Structure formats: structure tokens, C-alpha cells
Amino acid sequence: MPPxxxxxxxxxxxxxxxxxxxxxxxxxxxxxxxxxxxxAVLANWLVQPIAELALDKSDA
Structure with a gap:
């Protein structure tokens, strides 16, 4: 197992x-x-729509 x-x-x-x-x-x-x-922070920083990035849209 890696450390x-x-x-x-x-x-x-x-x-x-x-x-x-x-x-x-x-x-x-x-x-x-x-x-x-x-x-959410990365989407904001990269100016990308979070809807296309989040694993579960209900928690975004």
C-alpha cells in the first residue's frame, strides 16, 4: 500500500x-x-459551470 x-x-x-x-x-x-x-471552489476559480463538474448535483 502506498504511504x-x-x-x-x-x-x-x-x-x-x-x-x-x-x-x-x-x-x-x-x-x-x-x-x-x-x-465548487475549482469551478469558480477556473470559471467553469459547476453543473458539468460536480459528482452529485444536489450537493453542489
Missing amino acids: FTSHGGCFQIRIRNTSVIGTITVSGLPQHKDHNLIV
Whole structure:
């Protein structure tokens, strides 16, 4: 088992055509909501519609 693994509140940061360069992690909510919070922040930062990015639209 690797020493570090992604969890529900951890989102990998990848550069296109390369590999993972880091992670964004949120903890304190249920895993699914931790993840959706990260998606919401990234959608806002990247000016992308969250409806196309969120795992579960009802939690976004």
C-alpha cells in the first residue's frame, strides 16, 4: 500500500500530459461534501459551470 492515498476530501492536481503535481484537501464534512466543496471552489476559480463538474448535483 502506498504511504499516501486520496480520500473523499482530497482532489488530485494534474498537469495535462504529465502526472499528479499535488492535491487540494478539505476535511471536516462528510467525504462527498468535502469533495464537492473542492469542486465548487475549482469551478469558480477556473470559471467553469459547476453543473458539468460536480459528482452529485444536489450537493453542489
